[in-house]
Amino acid sequence: MPCRFRLASVLALIASGASAHAQVERVWLTHQSNDPSRIVVNWETAKPLPSVVNYGLAAKYDRVATTEGLATRHHVEIAIPEKDVVWHYSVGSGEHATKDATFKGYPVExxxxxxxxxxxxxxxxxxxxxxxxxxxxxxxxxxxxxxxxxxxxxxxxxxxxxxxxxxxxxxxxxxxxxxxxxxxxxxxxxxxxxxxxxxxxxxxxxxxxxxxxxxxxxxxxxxxxxxxxxxxxxxxxxxxxxxxxxxxxxxxxxxxxxxxxxxxxxxxxxxxxxxxxxxxxxxxxxxxxxxxxxxxxxxxxxxxxxxxxxxxxxxxxxxxxxxxxxxxxxxxxxxxxxxxxxxxxxxxxxxxxxxxxxxxxxxxxxxxxxxxxxxxxxxxx
Missing domain, CATH: 3.60.21.10 (Metallo-dependent phosphatases)
Known part of the structure; x- marks a missing residue:
């Protein structure tokens, strides 16, 4: 029993480490279009993963943007046409999705x-x-x-x-x-x-x-x-x-x-x-x-x-x-x-x-x- 417990613990640690290794390391925002109604969400992962951004005007995201293939450095442009609002977003998907983050839409006043x-x-x-x-x-x-x-x-x-x-x-x-x-x-x-x-x-x-x-x-x-x-x-x-x-x-x-x-x-x-x-x-x-x-x-x-x-x-x-x-x-x-x-x-x-x-x-x-x-x-x- 102790051996089986130790083996299970080791396997759990390995699985946990592998998951952590694949998690998002950093996120930053830029513009790649000369257009403030579009913004690029950038992030890095330790191993190649799909590039997915879920976003919207609340933490219950109703919009999604992706790019093809797998990457460790991700650049996904999203449309943000509404102004004077707070945008919510998360990068990655499934177990690799980040917690909710926010940024301001451009103002009107x-x-x-x-x-x-x-x-x-x-x-x-x-x-x-x-x-x-x-x-x-x-x-x-x-x-x-x-x-x-x-x-x-x-x-x-x-x-x-x-x-x-x-x-x-x-x-x-x-x-x-x-x-x-x-x-x-x-x-x-x-x-x-x-x-x-x-x-x-x-x-x-x-x-x-x-x-x-x-x-x-x-x-x-x-x-x-x-x-x-x-x-x-x-x-x-x-x-x-x-x-x-x-x-x-x-x-x-x-x-x-x-x-x-x-x-x-x-x-x-x-x-x-x-x-x-x-x-x-x-x-x-x-x-x-x-x-x-x-x-x-x-x-x-x-x-x-x-x-x-x-x-x-x-x-x-x-x-x-x-x-x-x-x-x-x-x-x-x-x-x-x-x-x-x-x-x-x-x-x-x-x-x-x-x-x-x-x-x-x-x-x-x-x-x-x-x-x-x-x-x-x-x-x-």
Whole structure:
């Protein structure tokens, strides 16, 4: 009898371990369509399983979305046409289904968007204040992870580690990162350019992990109800273009990226347009003889995560320029046109009101205190 009991116990443990091994490890939300009425539910499992999302406006789900085949990294796009509601969802099926989770549908009266920078070098930051802002969308200004070669966090594991730091935030808030150099760093940089490339310019791991619009390394996303467009570029460490330290796609006047941005700006009719980079604006202006800034000035604002501080500058032509960083204790590379500057951990909160002729951009510290406010008027047609 004791032997049979021990054998049964061992078999139960094996079965339990196998089941646990197959369970969902992390969940995050993104957009891969330029359409806020659709959202992508992403998750990872330890072994290949079907990709199933059950969802609805209550925990008794009345909708389901699937993709074909088995996967360990799942990306399932679902339709969320209703607004100002709370969506409930679960990923997986049967014994592998997760507990009920929720996220907000996009609003009709007030839209709140947070933008953070340099998350990769701000581990352990208390984001309670950002969470209290109850944002509808979370965007970054690059450098989401420290590298792609840290032991145990190689490649996509680096982005998985980011999700694991704030599981509830990513499970309940759409996340749209842009690229920084650290998001592509596949080898240690070293003191001088080595024979082999240090960065994966094509951002393979980032594109495999996140489901984003367009080419993913560059994208745009619109929220029509609030007349706003966000445009993400791949611009960082431009002084290294042409050697094995190069991190970003080409940025010259004939480059795919610049032509795309110029043409997109030429077709952009939104009242509010935010351009996102991960480089010092003055360096970019000097290196490209102002061709990018000619286009940026058609935007409502230019936002970067280049420096470890909070800064607002007012560039020629009335273009506001913001530098935001969750790690605010770095060297103060102050812009010549700076109107506000503070060495403090910070993020940006963008607030839009339905039909309003202006919106606000606020710098907030991680205590939730407002450090600076800039009102931005709608662009003229």
């Amino acid at each position: 007030e839209l709140r968007v947070a933008i953070v920078g340099d998350w990769g070098y701000a581990p352990g930051r208390d984001l309670s204040a950002l969470k209290k802002d109850d944002v509808h969308l979370l965007i970054t200004a690059g450098d989401n992870v420290p590298s792609l070669h840290e032991k145990g966090r190689e490649g996509v594991k680096a982005f998985a580690d980011l999700i694991d730091r704030e599981p509830e935030l990513f499970r309940g808030t759409p996340f749209m990162p842009i690229l920084g150099n650290h998001d592509k760093e596949v080898k240690s940089r070293g003191p001088k350019p080595p024979p082999e490339a240090v960065y994966d310019v094509s951002a393979t791991a980032y594109r495999e992990f996140f489901a984003l619009p367009g080419d993913e390394w560059k994208w745009h996303f619109d929220i029509p109800e609030f007349d706003v467009r966000f445009i993400a570029t791949d611009i960082q460490h431009i002084s290294d273009i042409g050697n094995t330290w190069q991190t970003c796609h080409a940025i010259d006047a004939q480059s795919e990226q610049f032509v795309w941005f110029r043409d997109l700006m030429g077709k952009t009719a939104q009242g509010f347009v935010f351009s996102l980079i991960n480089e010092k604006q003055s360096s970019l202006a000097g290196a490209t003889k102002g061709i990018w800034h000619e286009q940026f000035r058609k935007s409502s604002a230019l936002i970067t995560g280049f420096g470890y501080f909070a800064e607002r500058a007012e560039l020629d032509g009335g273009l506001p320029y913001f530098n935001t960083c969750l790690k605010g204790d770095g060297s103060p590379y102050k812009d010549a046109k700076a109107q506000f500057f503070k060495s403090e951990d910070n993020y940006l909160l963008l607030t839009f009101k339905k039909g309003a002729p202006s919106m606000t951009v606020q710098f907030k510290n991680l205590l939730g205190e407002v450090l600076d406010t800039r009102v931005i008027e709608k662009r003229k047609p």
